[in-house]
Amino acid sequence: MTDLILKNVRPMGGALTDLAIHDRIFVENSDPAAEVIDCGGRILIPGLVEAHTHLDKSLLGLPWYRNEVGPRLIDKITNEREVKVSLGLDPQVQSERQAILSVSHGTTHIRSHVDVDTHHGLAGIEGVMATREKLAGIVDIEIVAFPQSSMMPRPGTVELMDEALALGADVVGGIDPCGIERDPKGHLDAVFRLAEKHGKPIDIHLHERDAMGGFSMEEIIARTRAHGMQGKVAISHAFCLGSPDRAYVADLQAQLADERIHILTTAPASAPVPLVRELRAAGILTGAGSDGIRDTWGPYGNADMLERAMFIGLRNNLRRDDEVELALDICTYGGAAIMEAEGYGLGLGCRADCVLVEGETLAEAVALRAKRKLVLKGGRVVARDGACILEAP
Amino acid sequence: MTDLILKNVRPMGGALTDLAIHDRIFVENSDPAAEVIDCGGRILIPGLVEAHTHLDKSLLGLPWYRNEVGPRLIDKITNEREVKVSLGLDPQVQSERQAILSVSHGTTHIRSHVDVDTHHGLAGIEGVMATREKLAGIVDIEIVAFPQSSMMPRPGTVELMDEALALGADVVGGIDPCGIERDPKGHLDAVFRLAEKHGKPIDIHLHERDAMGGFSMEEIIARTRAHGMQGKVAISHAFCLGSPDRAYVADLQAQLADERIHILTTAPASAPVPLVRELRAAGILTGAGSDGIRDTWGPYGNADMLERAMFIGLRNNLRRDDEVELALDICTYGGAAIMEAEGYGLGLGCRADCVLVEGETLAEAVALRAKRKLVLKGGRVVARDGACILEAP
Numbered sequence: 159m160t161d162l163i164l165k166n167v168r169p170m171g172g173a174l175t176d177l178a179i180h181d182r183i184f185v186e187n188s189d190p191a192a193e194v195i196d197c198g199g200r201i202l203i204p205g206l207v208e209a210h211t212h213l214d215k216s217l218l219g220l221p222w223y224r225n226e227v228g229p230r231l232i233d234k235i236t237n238e239r240e241v242k243v244s245l246g247l248d249p250q251v252q253s254e255r256q257a258i259l260s261v262s263h264g265t266t267h268i269r270s271h272v273d274v275d276t277h278h279g280l281a282g283i284e285g286v287m288a289t290r291e292k293l294a295g296i297v298d299i300e301i302v303a304f305p306q307s308s309m310m311p312r313p314g315t316v317e318l319m320d321e322a323l324a325l326g327a328d329v330v331g332g333i334d335p336c337g338i339e340r341d342p343k344g345h346l347d348a349v350f351r352l353a354e355k356h357g358k359p360i361d362i363h364l365h366e367r368d369a370m371g372g373f374s375m376e377e378i379i380a381r382t383r384a385h386g387m388q389g390k391v392a393i394s395h396a397f398c399l400g401s402p403d404r405a406y407v408a409d410l411q412a413q414l415a416d417e418r419i420h421i422l423t424t425a426p427a428s429a430p431v432p433l434v435r436e437l438r439a440a441g442i443l444t445g446a447g448s449d450g451i452r453d454t455w456g457p458y459g460n461a462d463m464l465e466r467a468m469f470i471g472l473r474n475n476l477r478r479d480d481e482v483e484l485a486l487d488i489c490t491y492g493g494a495a496i497m498e499a500e501g502y503g504l505g506l507g508c509r510a511d512c513v514l515v516e517g518e519t520l521a522e523a524v525a526l527r528a529k530r531k532l533v534l535k536g537g538r539v540v541a542r543d544g545a546c547i548l549e550a551p
Numbered sequence: 552m553t554d555l556i557l558k559n560v561r562p563m564g565g566a567l568t569d570l571a572i573h574d575r576i577f578v579e580n581s582d583p584a585a586e587v588i589d590c591g592g593r594i595l596i597p598g599l600v601e602a603h604t605h606l607d608k609s610l611l612g613l614p615w616y617r618n619e620v621g622p623r624l625i626d627k628i629t630n631e632r633e634v635k636v637s638l639g640l641d642p643q644v645q646s647e648r649q650a651i652l653s654v655s656h657g658t659t660h661i662r663s664h665v666d667v668d669t670h671h672g673l674a675g676i677e678g679v680m681a682t683r684e685k686l687a688g689i690v691d692i693e694i695v696a697f698p699q700s701s702m703m704p705r706p707g708t709v710e711l712m713d714e715a716l717a718l719g720a721d722v723v724g725g726i727d728p729c730g731i732e733r734d735p736k737g738h739l740d741a742v743f744r745l746a747e748k749h750g751k752p753i754d755i756h757l758h759e760r761d762a763m764g765g766f767s768m769e770e771i772i773a774r775t776r777a778h779g780m781q782g783k784v785a786i787s788h789a790f791c792l793g794s795p796d797r798a799y800v801a802d803l804q805a806q807l808a809d810e811r812i813h814i815l816t817t818a819p820a821s822a823p824v825p826l827v828r829e830l831r832a833a834g835i836l837t838g839a840g841s842d843g844i845r846d847t848w849g850p851y852g853n854a855d856m857l858e859r860a861m862f863i864g865l866r867n868n869l870r871r872d873d874e875v876e877l878a879l880d881i882c883t884y885g886g887a888a889i890m891e892a893e894g895y896g897l898g899l900g901c902r903a904d905c906v907l908v909e910g911e912t913l914a915e916a917v918a919l920r921a922k923r924k925l926v927l928k929g930g931r932v933v934a935r936d937g938a939c940i941l942e943a944p
Contacts, residue, residue: 222911225871427820428868456870457918458861468851475821477849478618518615525850 161192162510162537167202169504171520174199179510182536186506195539197514200531201523203486204503205266205511206463207493210361210394210422210447213253213270213289213299214282217452219550220245225457231337231365238454239277239307245454249285251551253299256451256461257289261297261546263462264513264530267499268297269361269422269447271304271331271394274322276314283322296540296548300497302361304331309348310341316348323356332362335374342377350381359390361422364398367430371398375410382417392420392445392496399437400430411440420496423488424449425466425473434474434488435481445493446470463489464515467524482521510537554585555903555930560595562897564913567592572903575929579899588932590907593924594916596879597896598659598904599856600886603754603787603815603840606646606663606682606692607675610845612943613638618850624730624758631847632670632700638847642678646692648943649844649854650682654690655939656855657906657923660892661690662754662815662840664697664724664787667715669707676715689933689941693890695754697724702741703734709741716749725755728767735770743774752783754815757791760823764791768803775810785813785838785889792830793823804833813889816881817842818859818866827867827881828874838886839863856882857908860917875914903930 162179169175178188215238217223223245227237253270260268272282283303290299303322309315309332323330332349335342353360366374375398382391393414399407399421414421420443421432437444446466451459470476470485494502501509514531517523529544540547555572562568571581608631610616616638620630646663653661665675676696683692696715702708716723725742728735746753759767768791775784786807792800792814807814813836814825830837839859844852863869863878887895894902907924910916922937933940 222915224912225914226873227871425820427818427862427865452918457872457875457914458865459918469820472820472851478620479850480619482850519617521618521850522615525845525852 161189163188163192163194164202165194165196166199167197167514168199169202171201177202179537182509183501184504184506184508184510195532197532200514201517201520202504202512202514203520204490204494205513205533205535206264206489207445207497207499208260208265208268208447208461208463209445209493209496210424210449211256211268211270211461212272212450212453213256213268213286214249214272215450215453215455216252216256217245217247217454218252218255218259223454225454227454234455235307239275241454242278249282250288253286253289254292255550257293257297257299258546258548258550260461261533262530262541262544263464264515264533264541265461265463266297266511266533266535267300267494267497269300269302269329269493269497271302271361271363272327273306274303274315274318275305275307276312276318277307279318280322280325283325283327287326293548295538296535298499300329301327302329302331303327304363305333308333308338310339310344319352320355323352323358328358330356330358330360332360334364334366335377336370337366342374346377346381350385350387353387353390354385359392360387361392361394363394365395367397368401368403371396372401372406372410376413379413379417379419382419389418391417392422394422396421396423396432397430399432411436411442415441418443420445422447422496423470425470427469427473431473434470434484438484443492443495444488445496446488447493462527464524465527468527471524479519479521482524486520486524510534554581556581556585556587557595558587558589559592560590560907561592562595564594570595572930575902576894577897577899577901577903588925590925593907594910594913595897595905595907596913597883597887598906598926598928599657599882600838600890600892601653601658601661601840601854601856602838602886602889603817603842604649604661604663604854605665605843605846606649606661606679607642607665608843608846608848609645609649610638610640610847611645611648611652616847618847620847627848628700632668634847635671642675643681644944646679646682647685650686650690650692651939651941651943653854654926655923655934655937656853656857657908657926657934658854658856659690659904659926659928660693660887660890662693662695662722662886662890664695664754664756665720666699667696667708667711668698668700669705669711670700672711673715673718676718676720680719688931689928691892693722694720695722695724696720697756698726701726701731703732703737712745713748716745716751721751723749723751723753725753727757727759728770729763730759735767739770739774743778743780746780746783747778752785753780754785754787756787758788760790761794761796764789765794765799765803769806772806772810772812775812782811784810785815787815789814789816789825790823792825804829804835808834811836813838815840815889816863818863820862820866824866827863827877831877836885836888837881838889839881840886855920857917858920861920864917872912872914875917879913879917903927
């Protein structure tokens, strides 16, 4: 791999400079024969981090799916499990399509939940693992074994989760211990047992609201403490932290901070959400993601984490420049820290995973969401002018 | 103006057909010598309607404004009034910039609130009126004389509102009768008196929440009834209709429907909002708008009403195709009906104000928000491939 110099670049919107890359890493000086890319004074940020999505679910590239699904969470889960086959959803192809779209928008790291259930077995895990291998060097993909259809009410699922983790899934997933599992003790004991057995971190979907969500969260906190898993547990969605009972929420947040439990949000406009300024103040590491993208759950989503930063800003009423920068920080450093992405950042010695964005300031970059001029992964150009170097299948 | 044929077009996502335009109007047959545009099977919708924005406030085209403004509504109002001059904000130039951006996204009708205050007098109204004249035939602009800085606490404002309406403003604006004006009776009496004197409709900004907003709304309802202004009054934002007290809200909505009072929403993600499905069920005409676009209030906004339809969908949890179509209907027919746009629609005899959008279905068009291929205003091409035929100043 030849050396590279990014000329006329403004790291994080700061002063104009040149950055040298050698052997995938930002270095002080590079080979005089290095390739030079003139960045035209654009802002450079580290690669965007898609820290909560579902690569195996997307319908990208397929004919339009007319959504006539019922309003409850369980309607969407049941519908999806049943129509996956008739729609011809191939988890390898779909995950590759979505991951390539992500790269085109400057995402260099993806954490994807992947369904594990008794209907489809490990087909999703195997498909996304194949994509992970195919896109190695283009984007890092972390796989969460995700019991979307529940574990406790569906015998055989815990065993499949175990197999998924043995096969190569990186993270143990979980889902609403009360609302979906109807057995919070059984579910959470199983999740933490799997994590302990495989030595892997945890990321639990928690849509439960208010007191019910708070109860499940307390159970997660207690097990994190008991298992000594501080820093290794994340809660996705955490709608209960958007409860109007702010004193109760403050107490929950203090406990999350104590056990170094992370929060992942998609900042949905129609659900209560954790308030990112409060999480920051409480010292809770926060990342973000797109959630499902154009799937049987809903038609929206474009895998653009700069747009997700805007959604976080809109949902949290972030208007001041420093506040918008917080939203962007969540979509970069926050997610990267939760994923423990190695050598993440723009400093010397960091891995050259980075994106050129348009705008005079970081806040303008978020507000504009313009096509990304250049995306590097490990010092290699992986997207230019909004298009990935790989074509989607 | 030569005749035009739109070939291979799918009106509202329906079957492929050709549409003929003669003298600005959709007709059955056109001149055999008509110009033909092949629409490549794309969906045609009527022009998008930006029914709530602030053309005079935008900072588009100016250097980035670093926002360090305080959190309260009054902080934003005071800051804006004071920095307008130092920022060199020319209401004519700024309104032209924003209107041209709107046209590029397929908007054919704009209702703009324009500040009237004792600090800047009628400069805003005159500026936006100049833009309205300059862009005649490109986009229709309706002007609301808007007492942003309040009327009652600032003597001389009512007289300026009166002058603005005599000069050519189309609609009487108003603002939080309690929260900002601190004098609901005084404010609303003045607003309805101005409307009666000038024979013009009303559009009142109502950010007030819960019971306070409900009280102000009841006062608006009572005056609409007393003045016989059914069908001529709109309430913008109407956050109080997002109150958790749904029985009280249902009662308010029934009264709004009785007096044919319209609602305009921007579907903000961080405030309580009227629920568009409920408004539809109650028989309340609903339109939408972008609100301020990249101004001293906040950095967001791109004047794309197809994106606004997505925001309405996200905020109201609209996932099914028929629900997403409702969001789009609000951004087209809903706003047009509130603005009483003449000959709006795609039927024979309607004015040929329309947009080609990408996607297999209307829901996909909203989810994609792709560059608009073609925008017609009165049968004339005003934008192509996402660019207006006029360049912004």
